[in-house]
Amino acid sequence: MIYWSHAINNQEHQLELNNEHPYVYAFRCSIIEKHVEALEFFWNKLQSIDSLSLERKEDLLMQVAYTKGHFSTDDVGMVDFCLCYLHEGKYHELLKRDFKQNRCHYTLSILRRNYSFESAKKLFECLKPKDLSPEDYGTSIFSALRSIVSAPDDNFVKSGSDMLTSMWHISGFETHRQHYLHELSSQLSPTSDLVASLIKENKAVKILSEIVNSLSQEQMQFIMEENKSIHEIFIRIRDRQLGSVAGDSQLPSSSLDVKSVKQKVTDIRSKV
Incomplete structure (x- = not known):
């Protein structure tokens, strides 16, 4: 602990404070060292400094979340600390600074x-379409799927499913969703493997069935050509959702029957 080692030995005068209050310096040291207990201690001390503006305090809090330290690995503890004290109205500013600093949304990645998942959901909902490229949106969905796959129990799976649902439904991201659906149907797509795996394990099925049902007929045809096992899983989940809406007796004409799809693919190939 940089600050403590000097304070204990009455050597605070040797620190390069750069005209900052010693408690501000100590708080910044705690950020670098990623020491959450020290952050808590010095954050309380900062509240007693009348000359320290609210804007400066918020700036320090945001640094807590997006700064990559060197001594500890308690990254999620750091982000949680920031979100605990930072006003939600500042979440978008946090995301902007995070991206500027790290060229990615480091805080969201750490949380996922x-x-x-609940904190990641709340933070992701503050993003605007211009903040995230369609490619980065697809990467975020992929990251969410991986975390749900490895979630330790059903409660985490439920929370992860809620997060994924929010990410898929976020307003203004129509172009991003279409790009992801293109990725989902692309050749050797790792995201399609994750979606199929989760469906087989009966995890996050509600939102995944919605995503799969958003695939176009042409995209489903391409998936069938590339990976029949994944295609069969997707067909089952599409039929299940359509059946739950329209009844099991007859599926809507828009649903894809395996034989009809195969015939259409054969027709397409014969024309090439």
């Missing part, structure tokens, strides 16, 4: 990897 550590199964803090």
Whole structure:
């Protein structure tokens, strides 16, 4: 602990404070060292500094979340600390600074990897379409799927499913969703393997069936050509959802029958 080692030995005067209050310096050291207990201690101390503006305090809090430290690996503890004290109205600003600093949304990645799905959901909902490219949106969906696959129990799976649902339904991201559906139907798509795996394990089925049902007929045909086992899983989940809406007796004409799809693919190939 940089600050403590000097304070204990009455050597605070040797620190390069750069005209900052010693508690601000100590808080910044705690950020670099990723020491959550020290952050808590010095955050409380900062509240007693009348000369420290609210804007400066918010700036320090955001640094807590997106700064990559060197001594500890408690990244999720750091992000949770920031979100605990930072006003939700500042979440979008946090995401902007995070991306500028790290060229990615590091905070969201940390939260998803550590199964803090509720916090990740709340933070992701603050994004605007211009903040995230369609490619990065697809990467975010892929990351969410991986975290749900490895989630330790059903409660985490449920929370992860809620997060994924929010990510899929977020307003203004229509172009991003279409790009993801293109990725889902692309050759050797790793995301299609994850979706199929989760469906087989009966995890996040409600939102995944909605995503699969958003695939066009042409995209389903391409999936069948590339990977018949995944195609069969997707067909089953499409039929299940359509059946639950229209009844099991007869599926709507828009649903894809395996034989009809195969025939259409054969017709297409014969024309090439």
